[in-house]
Amino acid sequence: MDFAGAPPQPASTRRLWWGYAGACLLAWLLHIAAGVDQPGGWAVWGAMYSATWALWPAMLLGVALYPWVRMLHRRQWPLPLLLAAHAAGALVFGLAWQILEFLAAQWLFGTAHAVVTLVQGLLSREIVGAAVYGGIASSFTAVLQSQRARQGAIAAAQAEAALAKAELAAISGKLNPHFLFNTLNLVIALTRKNAEHAEQALLQFSSMLRYVLATKRDTAERVTLEDELEFVRNYLALESLRLGPRLTVNWALDPDTLQDEIPPLSLQPLVENAVLHGVAPRTQGGSVGIRSERDPADGTLHLCVQDDGVGCDPKKLDEPRTAGPGGIGLSALRRRFALDFEGRARMTISTAPEAGFRVDLWIPQTT
Structure with a gap:
């Protein structure tokens, strides 16, 4: 029985998104800690701004990444095809990240600033995007694998229970006719005597x-x-x-x-x-x-x-x-x-x- 296409349970989905939110918060806090050079209110506020500006596209795109990873997980493609799909996904993820950053910079600072920022970070942002894609996709895949294993274990336990119940009924069915047959033979013998x-x-x-x-x-x-x-x-x-x-x-x-x-x-x-x-x-x-x-x-x-x-x-x-x-x-x-x-x-x-x-x-x- 294939459980790859089974929809995740609401409780499992809630745990997944709570976990994702916790991971995003942890990454944000670590980015702030790395950006604070010296104690002081302005330094902390600057680090918070830098962390938010650097991470918000990845956090937003990570949410959209879940349906894509789930689709790949459900189809169970051969490994070469799966790797090619993830490579294409990483490329698109990096491009989408840069597009979001460009639009935000254009809205806040103007087109000229947005273009300069895009050109300067084109290659590096694509590499970082591929790395972030790999981390998020791997985490989602691990969660989906765990859900599938749990669903398989539950289904196996249910199947075993059903088999045991059927076998128990079969055994009971063997005992009852045996008793009836022996007792009828006894009554027949008594009628003659x-x-x-x-x-x-x-x-x-x-x-x-x-x-x-x-x-x-x-x-x-x-x-x-x-x-x-x-x-x-x-x-x-x-x-x-x-x-x-x-x-x-x-x-x-x-x-x-x-x-x-x-x-x-x-x-x-x-x-x-x-x-x-x-x-x-x-x-x-x-x-x-x-x-x-x-x-x-x-x-x-x-x-x-x-x-x-x-x-x-x-x-x-x-x-x-x-x-x-x-x-x-x-x-x-x-x-x-x-x-x-x-x-x-x-x-x-x-x-x-x-x-x-x-x-x-x-x-x-x-x-």
């Missing part, structure tokens, strides 16, 4: 769907932990209809954390993975632990989901347990939290063969 249980499952499933649709309809970025836990309880009730006494759930919830805010559908996938991989494959079943607490160090919400299943090799966290057809990829969940909290949320995984599986989340809370 127990119609009464299937009816109860459908009622719970409809409550879960309302939660999912509500978060989508309201474009909710955060829900309370209490609402998410209600959703998880409905899910676990469905799984209990399928697994019966093989599924045990251990709750350890700090009441002070129930109104904390988390992204919707962020806890349920962890519980689903624990059930699908830690409990369901084992004949004797197993237990799932769900804990919430306040981290005393920084006040973040600490969530923990663990099971006592077979676990896995930590080096194989991207294999079926976390990314296969029966489970939800923890890498997607990790990426979701990284995008949603800009690196302020943490997620750790603890597992080993025959040692269960545990996921810890630390979610920052706004004060």
Whole structure:
């Protein structure tokens, strides 16, 4: 994306002209200081007159120079062409300076004096004009380069934020259909075994769907932990209809954390993975632990989901347990939290063969 043609912001333009005015004032004061040979009122007044007469054309032409420099900056010509344009600009700048001086001298002192002054300083004034042009043009170019870099950085940050938001939406979209697909399969299986249980499952499933649709309809970025836990309880009730006494759930919830805010559908996938991989494959079943607490160090919400299943090799966290057809990829969940909290949320995984599986989340809370 090209930002060369983007108009400068009003605040940036104001700063530029304040800076230009300050530079002109500084040059004027330095010229006065250089022109005062000895202390005294008349010497200072004479130096002020000399400084004003010497500098006013350059100061006035410098203002007109800004649109020219901005046009060259916007077109981004090749270096040889750009140098030629600046050389022509310096020549015109010097000529314009002399014309202004000539007109002022003619008005104040007459044509004869103006002509003599012009002839005497023709070459020297052109050289000085080229030097002044170079200084002013370089300063304006530096300011424009800075503005372009700042606009580019802002646009890049906006693009990155938009990309992160789109990726976050895509990840959330992957999680929701996965849950729906697994739950529908569960209800279908129940209809073949127990119609009464299937009816109860459908009622719970409809409550879960309302939660999912509500978060989508309201474009909710955060829900309370209490609402998410209600959703998880409905899910676990469905799984209990399928697994019966093989599924045990251990709750350890700090009441002070129930109104904390988390992204919707962020806890349920962890519980689903624990059930699908830690409990369901084992004949004797197993237990799932769900804990919430306040981290005393920084006040973040600490969530923990663990099971006592077979676990896995930590080096194989991207294999079926976390990314296969029966489970939800923890890498997607990790990426979701990284995008949603800009690196302020943490997620750790603890597992080993025959040692269960545990996921810890630390979610920052706004004060």
